[in-house]
Amino acid sequence: MSFRLLALLPFLACFALPAAAQQQPFTPEQKAAIERLVREVLVTNPEILIEAMQALEEKQEAQASQTARAAIAANRGELFNDSHSYVAGNPKGDVTIVEFFDYRCGYCKQVHPSLQALLKEDSKVRLVLKELPVLGPESLVASRAAVAALEQDKGGKYLAFHNAMMSHRGQFSEAEIFRMAREAGLNVTKLKADMTAPKVEQVLRANHELAGKLGIQGTPGFVIGEELVPGAIPLEAMRSLVKQARG
DSSP states (O other): OOHHHHHHHHHHHHHHSOHHHHTSOOOHHHHHHHHHHHHHHHHHOTHHHHHHHHHHHHHHHHHHHHHHHHHHHHTHHHHHSOSSSEEEEOTTOSEEEEEEEOTTOHHHHHHHHHHHHHHHHOTTEEEEEEEOOOSOHHHHHHHHHHHHHTTTOSSHHHHHHHHHHHHOOSOOOHHHHHHHHHHTTOOHHHHHHHHTSHHHHHHHHHHHHHHHHHTOOSSSEEEETTEEEESOOOHHHHHHHHHHHHO
């Protein structure tokens, strides 16, 4: 018997007995009778189990969504208007998407073209980029370089560097990272110095703490309007969520 089925048995047992009887401790004979009854019901009507599991999943999803919305509401300033995250798209857009990402994350790379397409086709979308290195030392170096790049340029150079790293395939050696930075027009000597600044560590720590508050456990993680969306999602789903956020 599966763990999920075991979890449902107490609920099924409650329906098998009158309310008054549920208040009294069961004798061994009663427990055995309940088990036989539950088994008989499930064997005869297995669709009951499917319906119960679906209802349980829907309830858990609704609770998770409610918890996420509360976390988003409690951290709106840090999510949407902090002083250290790069904002792509329309800075004054009517819908904000926040992306938590890792430059070595395959799913982040997979969803990147869809984000670019959405920004190109919808001029009212605002995209906040939050580095969240979770995949090891190379991810951390890449994220430090990206955050440090904002000390030089808060526009085209940062975005060119970001897009280059998102499009990069293979290992993220420091040589490759600095090559992409140089090609994006950044001063690599200054970049290396800025990467060691306490502010860079503070930004990455703040991003990790914020992700924790929202329940984001991996990358990519999105906040679209008032909804938390974990994992890579297709362009059509992004469009739908943006439309929903507009009301």
